[in-house]
Amino acid sequence: MLSAALRLLNALSLLMWPFIVLLVATHPQWHILFWPLGAVFALRWWMLRGARSEMSRLGARLALFGAIFTCCAGALRSLHLLMWYPVLVNLLLLSLFASSLRGPASLVERIARLSEPELSPQGVSYTRRVTQLWSLFFLFNGSVAAATCLAGNIHWWTLWNGGISYLLTGSLMAGEWLLRQRIRQKHENITG
Template sequence: MIRWVTILAIVAYPIAVWCGLKTWGMGILAPLLGSVFILRLLTFRGKLSQLTFFGKAIALAGIALVAISVLLRETSLLLYYPVAVNLLLFVLFFSSLGARQSIVERLARLSEPDLPPAGVSYTRRVTQVWCIFFVFNGSLALYTCLNGDVGLWALYNGGISYLLIGLLMGIEWTVRKRLQRS
């Protein structure tokens, strides 16, 4: 249950930061966020060792941003967590393109171990699409940080970004199902 609560808290991070900066202040917000990231670090379990490593790196990035924000008394650093997440996910997906199996192929093989050559090619292309997405999404997340409007930052990183992720996943699922039928 702790694992699911921390996942929910991480997803709600932009809303928590927005509310926290407006009402609670760093005295409450920093320990709360730090605790969530520490719990996430301790409870993260990926289906692949590479995912586990990057999942823990993402939690460590959150811990580092909270700690640096407290030390420097600079709350705007908390806004950079979505940028760090996109950067780390880009590194994960992009680095897998140089490996024998891309990260999407590895995930696909969990449910379909005997992936045909067309499936291997398709998963490589999907990995490339996700790389482009992470650059685009991370760039917009960075823009919202630099813009200085916390409301815009929360809207994009706590809503629009998730809608774009869902849209990309939905499109990919639709394309995959059509390709499997043909």
């Protein structure tokens, strides 16, 4: 129960990150939020520190960096470090997806095989292309996030990292899902 509540709190912290940073930037009296937020990240890292799956290890790294970033920002009373967290998230996701392309099975293929162990050669090829697409997306998204950090405009930064980036991510997920359903249906019509 505690683990599920902590996962939910951590997910909300990640989703709300740009808005928390904006709140603190525009209302400095809210700097106190960094300490409980850092504690949530630290507790999440503690729970995931021995994780075995790639995604859980990624979650542990993100939680650890989140704790470090928020505690440093609280101690230094500086928001600039917090603005780089989305860049780090994209960099770690890019690393995870892109590095899987060097192995025998891409990350998306391994995820697909959880529900469909006997993946066809066409499915393997498709999941490889999807992994490449996500890698390019994380490279693009992280680059724009870095540009907004360098620009130093908190409103542009929040617009990108708390709005446009989320819309693009959701659109890519939905578009890929629709395409996958269409390809699956076409394949079933050919083989059926």
